[in-house]
Amino acid sequence: MKIIAVAQNYLAHSKEMNSPLGSEERPPVLFIKPESALLKDGKPFFYPDFSNNIHYETEIVVKICRLGKNIAKRFAHRYYEECTLGIDFTARDLQAELKKIGMPWEISKSFDNSAAIGAFVSKDSLLAERNSLDFSLTINATKVQEGNSSDMIHSIDDIIEYASRFFTLKIGDLIFTGTPVGVGPVKIGDRLEGYLNDRKLLDFYVR
Ligand code: MG
Numbered sequence: 001m002k003i004i005a006v007a008q009n010y011l012a013h014s015k016e017m018n019s020p021l022g023s024e025e026r027p028p029v030l031f032i033k034p035e036s037a038l039l040k041d042g043k044p045f046f047y048p049d050f051s052n053n054i055h056y057e058t059e060i061v062v063k064i065c066r067l068g069k070n071i072a073k074r075f076a077h078r079y080y081e082e083c084t085l086g087i088d089f090t091a092r093d094l095q096a097e098l099k100k101i102g103m104p105w106e107i108s109k110s111f112d113n114s115a116a117i118g119a120f121v122s123k124d125s126l127l128a129e130r131n132s133l134d135f136s137l138t139i140n141a142t143k144v145q146e147g148n149s150s151d152m153i154h155s156i157d158d159i160i161e162y163a164s165r166f167f168t169l170k171i172g173d174l175i176f177t178g179t180p181v182g183v184g185p186v187k188i189g190d191r192l193e194g195y196l197n198d199r200k201l202l203d204f205y206v207r
Helices: 011-016 073-079 092-100 123-129 156-166
Strands: 003-007 029-033 054-056 058-064 080-088 115-117 134-139 142-148 174-176 191-196 199-205
Touching: 003 156, 029 156, 058 134, 073 080, 073 156, 080 123, 080 134, 080 174, 080 191, 080 199, 115 174, 115 199, 156 174
Parallel strands: 003 174
Antiparallel strands: 003 029, 058 080, 058 174, 080 115, 134 142, 134 191, 191 199
16 A cells, blocks of 8 residues: 655645645645555654654545546545544654755655554544534644644545546555644654544554
8 A cells, every 4th residue: 555645735834834835726746655654553653763853744634445547536535435634744854954955855754654544434424523624633632733624725536636647546545635734843752642523533652
């Protein structure tokens, strides 16, 4: 399986990163994380030795449930049935160095355990509660980030249409749909808890 992630998909986050990429006029900016990036089942995130500034990015994650290529937007909703909350861990210091020299920032985004995911829940049950998905992250019981899917620049269906032009989507692939404003650092000992429509789906420690 693979993980497709979207950068700069919320305007306020794009501004906090001083990035011009978060715009409806531009296509989504995609990057890939390998299967070795997955962190699940509440296992701890071990702070890597190559960074001194690991940031959390809280994101809605969808799981692809059927094989598809060149998926039209109007059919995109058929390609995912379950969602969860994930953390797109980012080595912000490495990323900044790589951006400065105009190089791909893969290693700062796609390292082992950089894609934490929670328990999956059905999309239909979430949308039965509300028209759009609310989500938030607490660290040590203090809310640090919150967002709503209606603020995405590119919707989930837009992302599926665009990504499937380049990458065949396979069953079990995950899409990280971008983070809202409010990213920040984690430190060893932190407890991260993530909520999607007030359901706690994510709960793990940084070690
Ligand atoms: Mg992200």
